[in-house]
Amino acid sequence: MNASIDFIGDIHGHYDELVVLLKKLGYEERCGAYRYPGNARTAVFLGDYIDRGSQVRETVNLVRAMRDAGSAVALMGNHEFNALSFWHENGDGGHVIHAIRGGYLREHAFNKVAIHVKTVESYRGRKAEFLEVLDFLKTLPFYLETETFRAQHACFDLKGAELLKSMKLRAFSDGNFDELIARANDQYNEYEDSLYYPLNLFLKGPEMDLPNGLTFQDAEGVRRKRTRLRWWIDPKNANLQEINFQPGVELPPLEIPQDVRDRDFYGENERPVFFGHYWLTGLPELIRDNVCCLDYSVAGYRGDGRLVAYRFDGEQKLDAKKFVWVDAM
Numbered sequence: 001m002n003a004s005i006d007f008i009g010d011i012h013g014h015y016d017e018l019v020v021l022l023k024k025l026g027y028e029e030r031c032g033a034y035r036y037p038g039n040a041r042t043a044v045f046l047g048d049y050i051d052r053g054s055q056v057r058e059t060v061n062l063v064r065a066m067r068d069a070g071s072a073v074a075l076m077g078n079h080e081f082n083a084l085s086f087w088h089e090n091g092d093g094g095h096v097i098h099a100i101r102g103g104y105l106r107e108h109a110f111n112k113v114a115i116h117v118k119t120v121e122s123y124r125g126r127k128a129e130f131l132e133v134l135d136f137l138k139t140l141p142f143y144l145e146t147e148t149f150r151a152q153h154a155c156f157d158l159k160g161a162e163l164l165k166s167m168k169l170r171a172f173s174d175g176n177f178d179e180l181i182a183r184a185n186d187q188y189n190e191y192e193d194s195l196y197y198p199l200n201l202f203l204k205g206p207e208m209d210l211p212n213g214l215t216f217q218d219a220e221g222v223r224r225k226r227t228r229l230r231w232w233i234d235p236k237n238a239n240l241q242e243i244n245f246q247p248g249v250e251l252p253p254l255e256i257p258q259d260v261r262d263r264d265f266y267g268e269n270e271r272p273v274f275f276g277h278y279w280l281t282g283l284p285e286l287i288r289d290n291v292c293c294l295d296y297s298v299a300g301y302r303g304d305g306r307l308v309a310y311r312f313d314g315e316q317k318l319d320a321k322k323f324v325w326v327d328a329m
């Protein structure tokens, strides 16, 4: 793999912006795939290619062509994971999860259908192709790690990575899919070797239950009982404002439960880590000089988001001048 890498945040079917961004980064289309001249750089897509935007099929085709050409690595996002669960019947291959009611590993509830509908629409009249795309999604790695960086869709968890390594599991296609997708949805450890803990962290990030039935409304108006956590902050002595990571939402001061206080965090001396997932707004900025989120809501409903990349050349202190972006069109 190249030492020079362009990390690219959540695309969500915004193909037009993706093409503009790749060209801005110097990639050129050759033999059906975008490539950097002389293959001197590699793109790393941080997941969430599908849902929300209207050009899902075009986005998947572009990402897949680059992956197949070796000019990009495409990681798995929670939306790809959710799509695989949404279309997988609970109990297929004999692997039932009793805690999940309904016929599929991801419930066909109103909100969950609504968020996935653009993807299905994008493959209308092309069901066979869509089923084949699901097979492609099974091959997407959960994370990427080299001597100089780490990258995943949401959170890098050191213990989770050790666990996945010990199972030799980089992607669902490394094993029996029916079994692995069931274990990945096994929130209450019906399987002794549940994969819920590591995969939920890598793809969705850590969350904290709010006490006393407290809820808040997220940016899309969905009522939530849990809030996302800044997994790079030491939770030992942090207060809620410091550790809560729900941009645009004000929570009252609350007690932080002991299991959250005790959790691992990504330290200041770890190698740089790149991720998407968190719906940031405004202009790109570094969270810390080794922590870089590239999701700036290109698919946000306000239409003022951007698709963001970071041009990485191995530096261990990241540089805010190396962001490159395209405004939502």
Ligand SMILES: [Mn+2]
Pocket: 010, 048, 077, 078, 079, 153, 276, 277, 278
């Ligand atoms: Mn996401």
